[in-house]
Each structure stands twice: as C-alpha cells, then as structure tokens.
Amino acid sequence: MSFTKFYFKPGQSEQIETTIRLRQDSRSVIHGYIKDTSGEPFADAAVLLFEAQERGDPRLVSQMFTDEFGQFLFGPLEAGQLYLVKVFKNTMRVRELETET
Numbered sequence: 001m002s003f004t005k006f007y008f009k010p011g012q013s014e015q016i017e018t019t020i021r022l023r024q025d026s027r028s029v030i031h032g033y034i035k036d037t038s039g040e041p042f043a044d045a046a047v048l049l050f051e052a053q054e055r056g057d058p059r060l061v062s063q064m065f066t067d068e069f070g071q072f073l074f075g076p077l078e079a080g081q082l083y084l085v086k087v088f089k090n091t092m093r094v095r096e097l098e099t100e101t
Contacts, residue, residue, distance in 0.1 A: 004020060026079075027075065033066075034047065034072065041066075041069045043066055045065065045089045046063065046089075047088075048062075049061050049083060051083060052081075052082040
C-alpha cells in the first residue's frame with residue numbers, strides 16, 4: 001500500500017489536471033464488508049485486528065468502526081504473520097449522562 005497527499009487551491013476559471021504515480025509496494029491489506037443476516041451493510045460495527053501470539057493472548061494492533069457501507073480496512077500487514085479479526089455489533093442502548101460542575 002502506498003500513500004501520498006497534496007494540497008491545491010484552484011484559481012478562477014482554472015482546470016486542474018494531475019497524474020499521481022505511486023511506487024510499487026508489496027505490503028498486504030485486509031478489506032471486507034460486515035453485513036447483517038439479510039445481506040444489508042452493517043454500519044458502526046467495531047472491527048478489531050489482533051496479532052496472534054505463539055504464547056499468550058493475541059495482541060490488539062488496530063481497531064475501527066465500519067462505514068455506512070459496512071466496509072473495513074486494515075493495513076499494512078506483515079507477511080507471514082497470523083492475524084485474528086473480531087467483530088462486535090453495537091446493540092447497546094445509548095444513555096446520556098448529565099453532570100454539573
């Protein structure tokens with residue numbers, strides 16, 4: 001996976017054209033979708049990525065929430081490393097807590 005960014009500020013009546021060239025990258029990523037039982041995207045599911053350990057519990061390395069399309073993405077990943085993905089759906093009731101200072 002390669003990454004680049006740039007800023008630009010268009011002028012009046014200006015057409016901006018650009019070409020972005022990325023270097024080849026051999027690192028891996030995992031991308032997927034979380035869907036409900038009817039096949040609809042599940043937004044705001046918590047997705048956790050762990051590195052599996054030879055001894056002991058897996059080590060949490062990244063976490064995110066799915067977008068409105070149920071998508072998640074983790075990377076870059078280390079080749080040959082065993083990973084574990086856990087998904088938690090939000091079924092909790094939200095309650096606001098009011099405090100006074």
